[in-house]
Amino acid sequence: MYTTTEILEQKIQVAPTGELQDTGDLVINIGPQHPATHGVLHLVITLDGETVKKIEPHLGYIHRSIEKMCESLSYRQFIYSTSRMDYLSAHINNHACAMCVEKGLQIEVPRRAMVIRVLMDELTRIASHELWWGAMAMDLGAFTPFFHAFREREKITDIMEESCGARLTMNYIVPGGVMNDIHPDFQQKIKEFITQFKSKIYEYDEMVTGNIIFQNRTKGVGRISKEDAISYGCSGPVARASGVRSDIRKLYPYEVYNEVEFDEILETAGDSFARYMVRVREMHQSISIIEQLIDNIPEGDFQAKTKAVLKLPKGEFYTRVETARGELGVYIISEGGTTPYRIKFRSPGFSNLSALEHMAKGGKLGDLMATMGTLDLVIPDIDR
Amino acid sequence: MDNESIKSQVLEILPSATFDETGEWLNILIESKSWKTFAHQLRSPAGLNFDYLFCVTSVDWKTHFTMVYHLTSTAHRTSIVVKAKLDRENPEIETVSDIWRTAEFHEREVYDLFGVKFLHHPDLRRLFLTDDWVGYPLRKDYDDPINMIKL
Amino acid sequence: MFSLQGITKGVHTWLYSNMSSTTALVVECAIVMLLSIGLFAILGLVLVLMERKVAAHMQIRLGPNRVGPWGLLQTTADTLKLVMKEGLTPDGADKILFNLAPFVIMIVAMLILAPIAFASGFQIWDLNIGVLFVTAVSSISVIAILMAGWASNNKYSMLGAMRSGAQIVSYELSAGLSIISIVVLTGSLQISEIIESQRNGWWLFKGHIPAVISFVIFLIAVTAETNRAPFDMAEAESELTAGFHTEYSGMKFALFFLAEYINIFIVCAIGATLFLGGWMPLHIGNWEGFNHIMDYIPSSIWFFGKTFFLIFLIMWFRWTFPRLRIDQLLNLEWKYLLPISMFNLLLMAVVAIMGWHF
Numbered sequence: 001m002y003t004t005t006e007i008l009e010q011k012i013q014v015a016p017t018g019e020l021q022d023t024g025d026l027v028i029n030i031g032p033q034h035p036a037t038h039g040v041l042h043l044v045i046t047l048d049g050e051t052v053k054k055i056e057p058h059l060g061y062i063h064r065s066i067e068k069m070c071e072s073l074s075y076r077q078f079i080y081s082t083s084r085m086d087y088l089s090a091h092i093n094n095h096a097c098a099m100c101v102e103k104g105l106q107i108e109v110p111r112r113a114m115v116i117r118v119l120m121d122e123l124t125r126i127a128s129h130e131l132w133w134g135a136m137a138m139d140l141g142a143f144t145p146f147f148h149a150f151r152e153r154e155k156i157t158d159i160m161e162e163s164c165g166a167r168l169t170m171n172y173i174v175p176g177g178v179m180n181d182i183h184p185d186f187q188q189k190i191k192e193f194i195t196q197f198k199s200k201i202y203e204y205d206e207m208v209t210g211n212i213i214f215q216n217r218t219k220g221v222g223r224i225s226k227e228d229a230i231s232y233g234c235s236g237p238v239a240r241a242s243g244v245r246s247d248i249r250k251l252y253p254y255e256v257y258n259e260v261e262f263d264e265i266l267e268t269a270g271d272s273f274a275r276y277m278v279r280v281r282e283m284h285q286s287i288s289i290i291e292q293l294i295d296n297i298p299e300g301d302f303q304a305k306t307k308a309v310l311k312l313p314k315g316e317f318y319t320r321v322e323t324a325r326g327e328l329g330v331y332i333i334s335e336g337g338t339t340p341y342r343i344k345f346r347s348p349g350f351s352n353l354s355a356l357e358h359m360a361k362g363g364k365l366g367d368l369m370a371t372m373g374t375l376d377l378v379i380p381d382i383d384r
Numbered sequence: 385m386d387n388e389s390i391k392s393q394v395l396e397i398l399p400s401a402t403f404d405e406t407g408e409w410l411n412i413l414i415e416s417k418s419w420k421t422f423a424h425q426l427r428s429p430a431g432l433n434f435d436y437l438f439c440v441t442s443v444d445w446k447t448h449f450t451m452v453y454h455l456t457s458t459a460h461r462t463s464i465v466v467k468a469k470l471d472r473e474n475p476e477i478e479t480v481s482d483i484w485r486t487a488e489f490h491e492r493e494v495y496d497l498f499g500v501k502f503l504h505h506p507d508l509r510r511l512f513l514t515d516d517w518v519g520y521p522l523r524k525d526y527d528d529p530i531n532m533i534k535l
Numbered sequence: 536m537f538s539l540q541g542i543t544k545g546v547h548t549w550l551y552s553n554m555s556s557t558t559a560l561v562v563e564c565a566i567v568m569l570l571s572i573g574l575f576a577i578l579g580l581v582l583v584l585m586e587r588k589v590a591a592h593m594q595i596r597l598g599p600n601r602v603g604p605w606g607l608l609q610t611t612a613d614t615l616k617l618v619m620k621e622g623l624t625p626d627g628a629d630k631i632l633f634n635l636a637p638f639v640i641m642i643v644a645m646l647i648l649a650p651i652a653f654a655s656g657f658q659i660w661d662l663n664i665g666v667l668f669v670t671a672v673s674s675i676s677v678i679a680i681l682m683a684g685w686a687s688n689n690k691y692s693m694l695g696a697m698r699s700g701a702q703i704v705s706y707e708l709s710a711g712l713s714i715i716s717i718v719v720l721t722g723s724l725q726i727s728e729i730i731e732s733q734r735n736g737w738w739l740f741k742g743h744i745p746a747v748i749s750f751v752i753f754l755i756a757v758t759a760e761t762n763r764a765p766f767d768m769a770e771a772e773s774e775l776t777a778g779f780h781t782e783y784s785g786m787k788f789a790l791f792f793l794a795e796y797i798n799i800f801i802v803c804a805i806g807a808t809l810f811l812g813g814w815m816p817l818h819i820g821n822w823e824g825f826n827h828i829m830d831y832i833p834s835s836i837w838f839f840g841k842t843f844f845l846i847f848l849i850m851w852f853r854w855t856f857p858r859l860r861i862d863q864l865l866n867l868e869w870k871y872l873l874p875i876s877m878f879n880l881l882l883m884a885v886v887a888i889m890g891w892h893f
Binding site for chain 3 (some may be wrong): 025208
């Protein structure tokens, strides 16, 4: 038996009959250290000249077996390790886990906590999309947008830092509510951020969206049809760009999402440009949600009274939330103890990545980067 | 489409199926042998039309494995859970990667971490761990004295 | 009035009056060599610093500002670091070609320097086919890039080199045609005569619309020829990590890096010479008074001012545009730029024959 590495290095392929044959293909390894993979993703690509013939993702470079670790952590503890999955929407990951535990214990979360959670989620979503926007432009060879995106993202992380005490892995949402009350400047800072965002957003369109080179690079590239998007289990902006309704906030509203007005952004083209537009327009929707809630944070407790040691009743609990990348599912199987018997995270990036080969096959090498950029892959989220 | 109509339709396709309604969604418990044909029927647009497989996982119950498939329909927005019991010594089940394309990756993950063999899977290799890894980490009896954190 | 011509003439006469003609020639060659190597070193440092500062200000940052006043010594420090690094040669590489490539690319860059007029009367060799020499020699750089890509025994390098080969060969056509359209106007290939013909105004203004078109095409084509974004297919760091120089390190890498900047300087100098009058001050027809005032600014300042303006333009492109895809890049050349520049050349010929230019 040949190991994968041997097969890669010797450019040998195992034929269906079991024989080894030299394919004569140009096989290149994109990653695990590569500027365009934004992490330790490893793609083995077979090229015919510049045309991509085959893409084979190799995962596991940052696999920490979070699911196994969670089996020995209590229901209060395991949430912290989930911030390390999709670190760009750490809040939303925590949120999903907290909701799952609350569902099992049937805890009534105070309304103040719910509003704060939604505000934080939407801020995280904007921050994540900002980073994606900059990184995506960088994948296509434009450096400057990256810094412009960080100018706005920095404001969000400052807000996070004040209220949560951390800038990236916040661990702010806990079962029963939020860790501590918001900072007194919270509302004012967010309003400042919204003003700045609205006055600068035109730069984004001028620099990237309207750029003819950018449009040529993304339109018609990495196309996936509606049926294929469903079959590949795509979710989030990737699915919505193909016209699949998949916004969990709309379909299965949680917290206060059914009380705020926002649109589920749908495109039909299914190409990289459509995915780009979905995310850019989603930022505007998030701003709108924040604007509706920011002056309506009710007074009251920020955390429900819960026992020191949480014990979930015997049973199975599944919650799904909409992270910046798509649908995150948390599946807890409890045997009635203080730790979960089995926990499964259904990560959005994992399913979206499985569609990569379908999208980028037959395109040029440069198209692969455009497609990968719009998938917005976060590798720890895939590897877990 | 409510649970009752799903139940009656499922019973038409697969009389041996049993149901569990204690959870949030309807749980359909089936024999692992009948899974492939049942999956085809679930997916068929004319019938139940469950076209979106959003979660595939397995649970080690120490005596047996349970494969858990979470399905939803983008047409009528109902979710169901299909569970199949597997033998612990030789866990085997038919792949559904030709029905739902996303299953290819999810099944590789389950193979990697549980050692469940998916028959007729196009590319059944380890996904996260190295090719020469011994054991299946998410099994309850897996022990790794060096890497595992025990609390 | 200060002029470099006086100095060069003085040195020349002094050498030839005090030595035998052979010795004087050798000494002159040595002086030229030292000067051009010195220019290379300084240009490399200045241009890299300029690029970093331009990039920083476009990206709402400050850029290097710690080493030396306003970060002026940053690039010197970087060069020192590169000199001290080990120059690795990969095991599977073709050692001779691998080590030769950086030098070939530098030699090419140095050769093109010969006919460039830095100031009035300050030119290494005013040969009568100056422009042709430049286009001919600059094509050799593609050999160096292919050499580096092939010899590295690295697939990324190989892809980068192949891309760069296709790209440089294609874009040379447009660049050449737009240069020829100016040659049509001047009737000479000699750099000094081209500059002299712009005494009453620069060709960009005198040559009507055809000159403007060929100036734009020239800018696009040379950006592509020097492998700069948005045409940096050969390096394309998000696709090919570093393209043809992936395997190079230390000073060998620095030579590639330096050559890139020297090439930018050279093509911008050619552009400034052909379209913006080289060292010729801004003259407008027969406005004697205005022309006279302009003459007070030394010719070297005019030359470097124009060249650095064009360099700034090219840097501006790099920091604002995304990269093209390889097929789009070749489409742009073969389907748009080449037909346009051929038609433009025809138009220019008509303009020149009819004497419609000023």
